[in-house]
Amino acid sequence: xxxxxxxxxxxxxxxxxxIEKPVPTxxxxxxxxxxxxxxxxxxxxxxxxxxxxxxxxxxxxLTVGHEFCGEVVAIGDxxxxxxxxxxxxxxxxxxxxxxxxxxxxxxxxxxNEEIIGIHRDGAFAEYVAFPERCAxxxxxxxxxxxxxxxxxxxxxxxxxxxxxxxxxxVVVFGCGPTGLFSVAIAKICSAAQVIAVDVRDFxxxxxxxxxxxxxxxxxxxxxxxxxRELTGGHxxxxxxEMSGNATAVEDGLRVLARGGDFRFFGVxxxxxxxxxxxxxxxxxxxxxxxxxxRIYETWFDATGLxxxxxxxxxxxxxxxxxxxxxxAFDLIRDxxxxxxxxxxNGEIPQ
Numbered sequence: 001x002x003x004x005x006x007x008x009x010x011x012x013x014x015x016x017x018x019i020e021k022p023v024p025t026x027x028x029x030x031x032x033x034x035x036x037x038x039x040x041x042x043x044x045x046x047x048x049x050x051x052x053x054x055x056x057x058x059x060x061x062l063t064v065g066h067e068f069c070g071e072v073v074a075i076g077d078x079x080x081x082x083x084x085x086x087x088x089x090x091x092x093x094x095x096x097x098x099x100x101x102x103x104x105x106x107x108x109x110x111x112n113e114e115i116i117g118i119h120r121d122g123a124f125a126e127y128v129a130f131p132e133r134c135a136x137x138x139x140x141x142x143x144x145x146x147x148x149x150x151x152x153x154x155x156x157x158x159x160x161x162x163x164x165x166x167x168x169x170v171v172v173f174g175c176g177p178t179g180l181f182s183v184a185i186a187k188i189c190s191a192a193q194v195i196a197v198d199v200r201d202f203x204x205x206x207x208x209x210x211x212x213x214x215x216x217x218x219x220x221x222x223x224x225x226x227x228r229e230l231t232g233g234h235x236x237x238x239x240x241e242m243s244g245n246a247t248a249v250e251d252g253l254r255v256l257a258r259g260g261d262f263r264f265f266g267v268x269x270x271x272x273x274x275x276x277x278x279x280x281x282x283x284x285x286x287x288x289x290x291x292x293x294r295i296y297e298t299w300f301d302a303t304g305l306x307x308x309x310x311x312x313x314x315x316x317x318x319x320x321x322x323x324x325x326x327x328a329f330d331l332i333r334d335x336x337x338x339x340x341x342x343x344x345n346g347e348i349p350q
Contacts, residue, residue, distance in 0.1 A: 263290055
């Protein structure tokens with residue numbers, strides 16, 4: 001039986017290990033993909049660190065990784081639309097298609113979902129198998145280091161475009177990759193003003209490169225007063241909270257304008273204490289909780305944005321071999337990177 005290299009959680013403890021595993025055989029409804037590029041997500045860092053969330057959601061042994069693209073090399077007997085040779089990315093939420101949420105068009109919150117790289121073997125490997133219904137055919141004009149970003153880009157497309165941002169004053173809290181994607185999306189969607197907030201200079205510099213009109217470090221300025229001044233005293237029409245930081249959530253609600261739109265995407269590490277009366281009820285605020293991508297509405301939107309010129313190149317800061325994973329996770333932990341691309345098959349473009 002042929003084998004492949006994988007980056008896996010082999011035991012319920014911190015760290016990942018590079019090991020050999022059998023190349024998976026696709027089930028009747030699955031495709032087998034040779035991974036051309038895979039990118040690292042904050043969720044992967046949770047699994048690497050083996051924090052409380054990971055301990056509650058992940059069962060070792062498991063091959064990690066859910067953001068990827070590649071070429072289909074084999075298909076199951078029940079696969080009809082995807083062909084060998086197709087260039088695909090993947091929707092990481094494996095939806096059942098039959099539960100109540102799936103049947104009313106909410107497949108991104110399927111009641112029976114499995115997530116690639118969390119509940120089933122993922123893409124930090126030379127090959128990965130997954131259901132045909134999760135394969136997204138991709139234009140070969142999009143290089144692998146950008147094609148692999150379609151899955152995380154979709155999170156930001158969903159958050160940024162769940163309601164209209166054109167002509168709106170938008171503040172993005174947290175300039176990790178999802179926040180940076182949102183900055184770029186808001187700009188291409190004609191936001192009147194985009195303000196990016198973070199405490200790391202490296203990430204604020206990336207926010208400038210991707211199109212932020214103003215960048216702010218809340219450790220250096222009175223954030224609430226500054227945002228109000230920049231927005232003519234009104235505050236932000238739209239706040240995208242992409243960090244999960246408790247202070248950022250509170251500051252974001254405080255800078256939100258009356259009748260404003262607050263979108264929660266970042267996941268807090270614990271319960272939050274907020275002033276519901278002051279910052280929500282008496283403002284007439286609108287709140288949205290965002291998870292994943294609307295399947296497949298968001299994918300069509302993301303494809304359209306890329307075709308319209310959405311430029312993600314500035315956000316790809318590192319391209320590494322799979323065996324350099326320790327370096328990659330150190331960079332993410334320190335916040336000194338944008339998106340890091342891993343190449344399981346060793347084909348790193350210059």
